[in-house]
Amino acid sequence: MYKLDPTALLFETSRPGRRTDVLSPSDVPDRPLDSLIPSEFLATKPLPLPELGELDVVRHYTTLSTSNMSIDANFYPLGSCTMKYNPKRNERLAALPGLAHIHPYQQEPTIQGLLQLLYEVQEFLGEIAGLPAVSLQPAAGAQGELTALLVAAAYFRHKGEHRSKVLIPDSAHGTNPASAHLAGFETVTIKSNSEGLVDLEDFRAKLDDQTAVFMITNPNTVGIFDPQIGTISALLKERGALLYLDGANMNAILGIVRPGDMGVDLMHYNPHKTFSGPHGGGGPGAGPIAVRDFLAPFLPSPTITRLADGTHYALDHNRPLSIGRVRAFFGNVGVLVRAYCYIRSQGPDGLKAVSEHAVLNANYLKSLVDKVFTVPHGNNCMHEFVASARGMARDRGIRAMDIAKRLIDFNMHAPTVYFPLIVPEALMIEPTETESRQTLERFAEVLLQIAQEDPEMLHDAPHTTPISRPDEVAAARSPILKWNGAVPATSATSVKPGADHGSIHAQTLTVSR
Amino acid sequence: MAYILNTSSDVREMLGSLGLTSLEQLFESIPSELRLKRSLSVPDAMSEMALTTHVSSLAARNQGVDRLPCFLGAGAYDHFIPAAVDLLASRSEFYTAYTPYQAEASQGTLQAIFEYQTLITQLTGMDVSNASLYDGGSAAAEAMLMAHALREGRDEILVAGSVHPEYRATLATYAANLPLKIRVVEPVAGRVTADQMAASLTDQTAAILVQQPNFFGQLEDLKALTAAAQARGALAIVSVDPISLGLLQRPGDLGADIVIAEGQSLGNILTYGGPYLGILACREAYLRKLPGRVVGQTTDRRGNRCWVLTLQTREQHIRREKATSNICTNQGLMALRASMYLALLGPQGLRDVAELSTRKAHYAAEQLAQIPGVSVAFPGPFFKEFTIRVEANARKVLDQVLAHGFHGGIAIGEWYPELADTILIAVTEKRTKEEIDGLVAAYRSALQSHSVHE
Numbered sequence: 001m002y003k004l005d006p007t008a009l010l011f012e013t014s015r016p017g018r019r020t021d022v023l024s025p026s027d028v029p030d031r032p033l034d035s036l037i038p039s040e041f042l043a044t045k046p047l048p049l050p051e052l053g054e055l056d057v058v059r060h061y062t063t064l065s066t067s068n069m070s071i072d073a074n075f076y077p078l079g080s081c082t083m084k085y086n087p088k089r090n091e092r093l094a095a096l097p098g099l100a101h102i103h104p105y106q107q108e109p110t111i112q113g114l115l116q117l118l119y120e121v122q123e124f125l126g127e128i129a130g131l132p133a134v135s136l137q138p139a140a141g142a143q144g145e146l147t148a149l150l151v152a153a154a155y156f157r158h159k160g161e162h163r164s165k166v167l168i169p170d171s172a173h174g175t176n177p178a179s180a181h182l183a184g185f186e187t188v189t190i191k192s193n194s195e196g197l198v199d200l201e202d203f204r205a206k207l208d209d210q211t212a213v214f215m216i217t218n219p220n221t222v223g224i225f226d227p228q229i230g231t232i233s234a235l236l237k238e239r240g241a242l243l244y245l246d247g248a249n250m251n252a253i254l255g256i257v258r259p260g261d262m263g264v265d266l267m268h269y270n271p272h273k274t275f276s277g278p279h280g281g282g283g284p285g286a287g288p289i290a291v292r293d294f295l296a297p298f299l300p301s302p303t304i305t306r307l308a309d310g311t312h313y314a315l316d317h318n319r320p321l322s323i324g325r326v327r328a329f330f331g332n333v334g335v336l337v338r339a340y341c342y343i344r345s346q347g348p349d350g351l352k353a354v355s356e357h358a359v360l361n362a363n364y365l366k367s368l369v370d371k372v373f374t375v376p377h378g379n380n381c382m383h384e385f386v387a388s389a390r391g392m393a394r395d396r397g398i399r400a401m402d403i404a405k406r407l408i409d410f411n412m413h414a415p416t417v418y419f420p421l422i423v424p425e426a427l428m429i430e431p432t433e434t435e436s437r438q439t440l441e442r443f444a445e446v447l448l449q450i451a452q453e454d455p456e457m458l459h460d461a462p463h464t465t466p467i468s469r470p471d472e473v474a475a476a477r478s479p480i481l482k483w484n485g486a487v488p489a490t491s492a493t494s495v496k497p498g499a500d501h502g503s504i505h506a507q508t509l510t511v512s513r
Numbered sequence: 514m515a516y517i518l519n520t521s522s523d524v525r526e527m528l529g530s531l532g533l534t535s536l537e538q539l540f541e542s543i544p545s546e547l548r549l550k551r552s553l554s555v556p557d558a559m560s561e562m563a564l565t566t567h568v569s570s571l572a573a574r575n576q577g578v579d580r581l582p583c584f585l586g587a588g589a590y591d592h593f594i595p596a597a598v599d600l601l602a603s604r605s606e607f608y609t610a611y612t613p614y615q616a617e618a619s620q621g622t623l624q625a626i627f628e629y630q631t632l633i634t635q636l637t638g639m640d641v642s643n644a645s646l647y648d649g650g651s652a653a654a655e656a657m658l659m660a661h662a663l664r665e666g667r668d669e670i671l672v673a674g675s676v677h678p679e680y681r682a683t684l685a686t687y688a689a690n691l692p693l694k695i696r697v698v699e700p701v702a703g704r705v706t707a708d709q710m711a712a713s714l715t716d717q718t719a720a721i722l723v724q725q726p727n728f729f730g731q732l733e734d735l736k737a738l739t740a741a742a743q744a745r746g747a748l749a750i751v752s753v754d755p756i757s758l759g760l761l762q763r764p765g766d767l768g769a770d771i772v773i774a775e776g777q778s779l780g781n782i783l784t785y786g787g788p789y790l791g792i793l794a795c796r797e798a799y800l801r802k803l804p805g806r807v808v809g810q811t812t813d814r815r816g817n818r819c820w821v822l823t824l825q826t827r828e829q830h831i832r833r834e835k836a837t838s839n840i841c842t843n844q845g846l847m848a849l850r851a852s853m854y855l856a857l858l859g860p861q862g863l864r865d866v867a868e869l870s871t872r873k874a875h876y877a878a879e880q881l882a883q884i885p886g887v888s889v890a891f892p893g894p895f896f897k898e899f900t901i902r903v904e905a906n907a908r909k910v911l912d913q914v915l916a917h918g919f920h921g922g923i924a925i926g927e928w929y930p931e932l933a934d935t936i937l938i939a940v941t942e943k944r945t946k947e948e949i950d951g952l953v954a955a956y957r958s959a960l961q962s963h964s965v966h967e
């Protein structure tokens with residue numbers, strides 16, 4: 001998998017005058033450029049971009065790709081991220097010219113097939129959620145959270161109520177409080193109890209007339225289903241507050257239990273987790289939201305409607321109570337097309353099987369390792385579980401990070417570490433339904449072996465990768481966030497990062513704190 | 514079953530080892546009264562073959578820019594994408610990886626982002642870039658929030674009315690529940706002048722947002738606008754078309770404090786509005802308020818140069834409600850494509866794209882203006898996009914032009930009621946003279962038909 005030669009930066013490979021021709025010459029009548037655009041608007045110097053040939057670029061990126069772990073090459077049990085296999089058929093279909101080459105402002109008669117597809121995605125997501133009204137506009141889970149909270153705020157404003165607080169469990173993902181803050185709410189943290197569930201006493205004590213929304217993740221971030229959700233929803237209802245579900249963990253409950261049936265009023269999906277959208281090395285995702293009927297008028301605009309004839313589709317911009325837009329254009333359509341292909345490939349039985357097998361794989365894997373890696377919360381997990389390396393850290397100085405790094409030597413990606421915050425030395429493991437029993441057994445074997453290994457060796461892991469552990473403290477102390485113009489290095493070790501080589505581009509950034 | 518490897522005997526044995534006899538028992542922690550007692554009402558599973566036929570038939574019902582020449586723009590453009598971008602970005606080592614949390618297993622992605630950050634600073638003339646935001650519209654909103662945080666105590670953002678209307682709508686949504694007001698400076702003859710901006714600025718203005726070229730394609734006097742903002746202690750946020758920087762002066766050289774852009778036109782497919790690429794770059798002094806992920810250079814234990822995610826104490830997973838943004842998943846693959854595009858085109862190639870687009874757009878404007886009943890709407894200089902006024906119903910004209918086989922422009926009356934007769938037209942390097950002449954003929958014929966005057 002790995003190339004051990006360091007890869008030069010594009011800028012170091014650049015040679016003056018080298019280029020790749022791709023364009024045809026102008027076929028319109030020639031005019032002096034400054035007769036078209038006055039010269040005061042024109043740049044006086046060429047851009048300092050690198051100059052490369054096509055083969056330079058192809059070798060560069062092909063080489064870079066080989067120093068990545070990926071689902072296609074590696075087991076990738078990154079908890080909370082649902083790193084399931086990304087089916088190839090979805091890639092091929094999303095690239096069809098009739099879906100890929102559509103401009104966002106085309107007239108509706110030219111996009112009827114696409115609008116039908118997206119309308120059906122709205123319908124599917126509404127059905128799976130048990131929440132009938134759907135907006136496909138948000139660009140990722142976090143933006144879905146923000147959008148739903150803005151919908152809630154608009155709803156309360158419309159009712160003439162002022163509510164200032166959003167309640168969030170201490171086990172929640174960081175995007176939950178960040179989104180609540182962005183939406184203009186004060187955040188109130190709710191404790192987890194010893195079982196990792198919402199501490200109902202604390203919840204009751206903090207729930208008041210200022211509470212707009214409670215944001216729950218269920219199954220929660222320690223991988224267990226909180227059975228108190230019915231009670232929580234009833235308590236919120238009594239106070240006129242809304243229940244939000246962070247849908248990052250939908251992979252555990254497709255066709256098993258629907259958020260709407262649990263009393264949830266609003267939720268977001270992460271189609272790049274649950275519905276197999278590839279993560280792209282950081283993105284793109286999508287963050288569609290589903291809400292109850294009474295919140296539908298506040299959803300972002302536009303949504304898609306089916307016309308009375310039953311065969312034509314249109315964008316509905318006429319939504320006077322809508323919160324407006326959270327981005328330009330329709331949404332992350334490419335990701336939604338893949339979600340459509342996935343849902344159509346699975347059907348109702350396949351979707352349910354996804355969750356059954358995701359939960360089976362997680363429980364099976366947990367049973368193989370929990371004698372050595374304690375799992376503090378829950379006997380049965382859902383689609384993931386959170387082990388703690390606390391004992392190993394205390395007794396032998398082996399930390400969660402050491403285990404994560406050492407796994408890489410065995411060609412396996414690390415689990416999510418140090419999240420959720422309520423589990424010390426957390427290793428959050430989500431195998432997903434697409435992994436085989438053999439892979440799970442091999443992973444367990446490796447984990448158990450690592451637990452026996454020499455702590456000193458583990459502190460230096462990984463040992464087989466193109467680089468060893470990076471100095472993250474130095475990276476943050478004097479950040480170098482772009483190429484500093486250093487002379488091309490003959491070997492990586494001769495480069496002194498941060499050193500000013502005297503070039504005009506040389507710049508070491510310092511952060512003001 | 515699609516994508517599940519375990520066989521029924523695997524499942525039986527796995528369940529057995531857990532002391533269970535059915536998959537059903539795995540869900541006992543879910544109260545039965547909440548459980549779904551029926552199958553989901555979604556269509557039955559399709560084989561890969563059936564799905565391919567089905568989705569292909571849906572796709573065939575669309576008439577995209579692959580079938581009809583595209584003169585649509587307004588922030589998303591039909592520029593040429595070299596084959597190498599598509600093929601390199603479809604290496605699954607890139608597209609099936611997650612965010613590069615484990616640096617040792619993600620140097621490919623990390624180096625590519627570091628290069629992206631560098632390329633964006635080279636392109637914009639700014640000091641630092643983040644690793645990407647969702648799109649141009651939400652990048653504008655993030656820039657607004659960033660400026661609000663940097664100019665504590667000031668509670669107003671001035672936005673030029675010549676900024677993309679959907680970006681302005683996004684700002685309004687993001688600000689709806691915050692102690693932050695948005696005031697629009699209405700354009701005159703398709704532009705906002707520095708005098709107008711200066712007259713609107715107050716001591717409460719945290720930042721201005723202007724767009725270059727603006728929504729109508731017109732070139733604003735960027736230097737004077739940024740100077741007007743800074744004279745009152747406000748920040749200048751500039752939204753740019755990255756392709757235009759092949760030809761036009763960089764915002765960083767004209768005083769911008771924060772630059773945002775829609776990066777779609779840098780090698781990303783149109784795909785009906787997303788996934789696109791939110792670009793955000795700023796001055797070094799504002800780094801601690803920068804939203805989103807950032808990659809930094811460092812060394813490993815053996816002294817090798819390497820890359821890591823850095824300055825994470827700004828981010829939601831550490832700082833929670835105090836984070837500079839809530840963004841987590843971003844648009845990494847689109848940033849990768851943008852880097853590949855810039856690397857392939859280089860300075861000369863990007864200049865050629867910009868120059869060809871300019872020449873062709875000006876030729877189109879000139880030809881269209883010769884049609885009786887058509888005039889160029891605004892007198893100022895423009896880049897690759899311009900507006901025409903038609904003495905007819907703009908929507909009906911566009912329907913006719915479509916019937917002649919062209920995605921012929923965008924009626925902007927929905928956003929600007931006073932410009933109900935105005936059509937926005939973009940011309941990229943991909944359009945040939947023949948296509949432009951065809952478009953002109955289509956407009957000529959449309960304007961001669963009676964129906965467009967009703």
Ligand SMILES: Cc1ncc(COP(=O)(O)O)c(C=O)c1O
Nearest residue numbers: 080140141142173248285841842
């Ligand atoms: C529990 C949880 N909530 C929310 C999010 C945010 O979703 P996204 O990354 O799509 O913005 C994530 C993703 O990492 C998550 O794991």
